[in-house]
Amino acid sequence: MNAERPAPDVPEAERGIIVARDVHKWFGSLHVLRGIDLTVQAGEVVVIFGASGSGKSTFIRTINRLEEHQQGEIFVDGIELTNDIRNIAAVRSEIGMVFQSFNLFPHLTALQNVTLAPVRVRRWSRDRAEQAAMELLIRVGIPEQAHKYPAQLSGGQQQRVAIARALAMQPKIMLFDEPTSALDPEMINEVLEVMRELAGTGITMLCVTHEMGFARAVANRMAFFDHGQIVEEGPPAQIFEAPEHERTKRFLAQILH
Amino acid sequence: MSIETMAPPSTAVTPLEWMRRNLFSSIASSLTTGLIGGLLIWLAVNVGGWAIGEARWEVVGNNLRLFLVGQYPATEAWRLWLNLAVLSVMTGLSAAVFGSTTRTLAVSTSALQLLLALLIVPSPLGTLIPPTTSLVLGLLGNAAGVWAAFVAGRLLGPPRRWLMIGWLLTIPLTFVLVSGFGPLPEVRSTLWGGLLLTVLLAAVGIVLSFPLGVLLALGRRSGLPAVRVLSTAYIEIIRGVPLVTILFMADIMLPLLLPGEFRIDRVARAMGGITLFSAAYVAENVRGGLQAIPMGQYEAAHALGLGSLATNLFVVLPQALRSVIPANVGLFISLLKDTTLVTIVGLLELLGIGRAILAQPQSLGAHLEVYVFIAAAFFVLCYAMSQASYRLERTMGLGSR
Ligand SMILES: Nc1ncnc2c1ncn2[C@@H]1O[C@H](COP(=O)(O)OP(=O)(O)OP(=O)(O)O)[C@@H](O)[C@H]1O
Ligand SMILES: [Mg+2]
Numbered sequence: 001m002n003a004e005r006p007a008p009d010v011p012e013a014e015r016g017i018i019v020a021r022d023v024h025k026w027f028g029s030l031h032v033l034r035g036i037d038l039t040v041q042a043g044e045v046v047v048i049f050g051a052s053g054s055g056k057s058t059f060i061r062t063i064n065r066l067e068e069h070q071q072g073e074i075f076v077d078g079i080e081l082t083n084d085i086r087n088i089a090a091v092r093s094e095i096g097m098v099f100q101s102f103n104l105f106p107h108l109t110a111l112q113n114v115t116l117a118p119v120r121v122r123r124w125s126r127d128r129a130e131q132a133a134m135e136l137l138i139r140v141g142i143p144e145q146a147h148k149y150p151a152q153l154s155g156g157q158q159q160r161v162a163i164a165r166a167l168a169m170q171p172k173i174m175l176f177d178e179p180t181s182a183l184d185p186e187m188i189n190e191v192l193e194v195m196r197e198l199a200g201t202g203i204t205m206l207c208v209t210h211e212m213g214f215a216r217a218v219a220n221r222m223a224f225f226d227h228g229q230i231v232e233e234g235p236p237a238q239i240f241e242a243p244e245h246e247r248t249k250r251f252l253a254q255i256l257h
Numbered sequence: 258m259s260i261e262t263m264a265p266p267s268t269a270v271t272p273l274e275w276m277r278r279n280l281f282s283s284i285a286s287s288l289t290t291g292l293i294g295g296l297l298i299w300l301a302v303n304v305g306g307w308a309i310g311e312a313r314w315e316v317v318g319n320n321l322r323l324f325l326v327g328q329y330p331a332t333e334a335w336r337l338w339l340n341l342a343v344l345s346v347m348t349g350l351s352a353a354v355f356g357s358t359t360r361t362l363a364v365s366t367s368a369l370q371l372l373l374a375l376l377i378v379p380s381p382l383g384t385l386i387p388p389t390t391s392l393v394l395g396l397l398g399n400a401a402g403v404w405a406a407f408v409a410g411r412l413l414g415p416p417r418r419w420l421m422i423g424w425l426l427t428i429p430l431t432f433v434l435v436s437g438f439g440p441l442p443e444v445r446s447t448l449w450g451g452l453l454l455t456v457l458l459a460a461v462g463i464v465l466s467f468p469l470g471v472l473l474a475l476g477r478r479s480g481l482p483a484v485r486v487l488s489t490a491y492i493e494i495i496r497g498v499p500l501v502t503i504l505f506m507a508d509i510m511l512p513l514l515l516p517g518e519f520r521i522d523r524v525a526r527a528m529g530g531i532t533l534f535s536a537a538y539v540a541e542n543v544r545g546g547l548q549a550i551p552m553g554q555y556e557a558a559h560a561l562g563l564g565s566l567a568t569n570l571f572v573v574l575p576q577a578l579r580s581v582i583p584a585n586v587g588l589f590i591s592l593l594k595d596t597t598l599v600t601i602v603g604l605l606e607l608l609g610i611g612r613a614i615l616a617q618p619q620s621l622g623a624h625l626e627v628y629v630f631i632a633a634a635f636f637v638l639c640y641a642m643s644q645a646s647y648r649l650e651r652t653m654g655l656g657s658r
Contacts, residue, residue: 066560105576107280116572120563121567162557165561
């Protein structure tokens with residue numbers, strides 16, 4: 001299959017940088033994703049929210065093939081995700097991902113965490129990679145922690161290193177899976193601040209988060225997940241002021257008190 | 258006075274106070290102390306008395322060459338000294354460039370050689386060993402070489418890469434020097450023996466079985482069924498068979514299976530047997546380490562675009578191998594001791610040569626001396642290995658907690 005093949009029979013204007021159509025996924029007999037349709041345009045910030053177990057993580061992980069979907073199709077920047085390893089590698093090199101539990105490499109310093117992929121995948125020289133990494137660490141506000149190991153950093157600092165690490169591959173798309181929900185309250189803002197700055201640079205962002213302040217301020221669009229489906233989708237103003245569905249209303253009422 | 262400015266309570270204790278608290282705190286503890294103390298004194302007097310008074314150490318002194326190198330010809334012994342000197346210089350250079358762990362290695366190798374030299378020179382034991390001068394000079398020269406190289410390494414600061422290449426080159430160099438190649442006359446492996454053979458068997462076994470074991474461990478977790486089944490079968494079969502059996506098979510079966518022109522010598526067969534045996538155990542240790550790596554590490558690496566080879570090389574294995582250092586060193590210590598089993602296929606390593614020496618009429622009645630000497634030699638080697646592993650653990654554990 002040709003890696004450059006564009007999404008077929010979709011008008012030019014509707015073609016997004018991420019296109020998911022009728023995506024299904026089962027874990028054993030458990031039907032976790034039940035027909036997800038979502039198109040994200042380049043430069044958009046889309047927030048995904050919904051109850052625990054509704055399939056948010058599973059969906060976001062199908063986009064860089066950490067999970068395999070079993071039905072439907074996913075295109076990232078025109079490349080279809082299939083079993084073809086070349087397509088998967090091509091897609092992954094355009095996507096950065098930030099995890100709830102950071103997943104930093106504990107045997108490497110902050111700087112080495114950030115330079116690993118540029119050196120080993122992009123084949124940059126060590127000097128070039130370190131220079132770029134320092135710039136990223138300055139951007140996320142922790143250049144002075146460059147030579148510490150993850151275990152010597154606070155949760156907020158670790159998550160900022162993880163963001164720098166993902167950015168080091170110069171991705172077009174960033175995926176965030178509840179990046180602040182493992183953090184102590186006083187550290188949440190320092191991470192959201194970095195994400196806010198990032199959203200301003202025009203990178204495409206897909207965030208699973210329940211930080212509604214962040215969503216209201218930064219998101220172009222929000223999608224509400226319920227039992228493996230997107231029940232409602234729209235700009236934050238509409239979702240917060242005039243949600244159409246009963247379940248969206250109930251869920252928002254719960255998390256906004 | 259505020260709390261913060263108070264000095265901490267003094268914890269200094271006089272030796273007498275320490276003894277009262279730890280050794281004689283109650284009647285029961287006093288009794289225990291007395292009993293164990295008495296036993297220790299009794300042992301020290303008897304064993305020490307035997308070692309200094311009765312023992313006839315000349316059986317060791319007279320046969321020192323045999324113990325160290327077996328029947329390796331005296332005219333070619335300089336090659337072994339040269340080899341030792343190269344290793345000493347490499348150790349010293351590494352200590353200067355790599356730091357802490359290798360420094361321990363340098364300190365212990367030079368200390369060991371000094372100690373041996375000292376054991377030989379002064380009385381009461383030393384004068385009993387006749388072939389002294391060259392041995393003492395060689396040992397002292399080597400010990401000095403380690404530190405000369407250390408200083409040189411500090412001054413010149415050679416790049417790490419060169420040293421790595423240097424270490425890799427020592428492997429073929431050792432074989433060229435020990436067995437002979439080109440202008441160097443061949444010394445057939447049937448003549449190798451004693452400590453030389455023990456160390457060669459163990460070193461080859463360790464250096465080869467480690468990478469093989471890592472590959473087998475990865476194979477056992479591979480996504481390819483054929484690789485997985487083969488690795489698993491290999492590991493389970495080898496672990497179900499005693500080393501003695503494998504040594505016999507390697508010695509007797511291998512020549513039968515191979516076509517006539519291929520003659521692998523006996524030492525190489527034993528090395529192969531030990532390597533294949535040890536690899537299965539390394540694999541199981543490493544598998545334990547691999548299982549402890551959280552899925553999130555693989556996911557983070559894959560998300561960054563690292564393929565499975567790079568993920569294993571740079572993310573998974575460094576963590577997994579670090580966590581199994583103690584288990585692997587334990588394994589390699591056993592391997593060193595298990596090399597004694599090659600006597601059954603007719604090789605005279607340290608223990609084998611000891612038994613051969615005891616079979617001579619001059620050594621009549623010197624069993625204890627010979628076995629104590631052999632035990633001490635093994636103890637020193639094993640103890641050095643376990644100390645090096647503690648050091649290694651401590652330096653490598655830096656980022657893991
Ligand atoms: N590897 C797996 N094997 C089996 N079931 C899984 C697996 N991963 C997730 N599930 C199940 O799939 C469903 C969706 O999980 P998912 O993690 O996508 O939910 P989520 O919306 O991200 O929830 P949360 O807010 O708790 O993170 C859950 O019922 C979960 O138990
Ligand atoms: Mg989740």
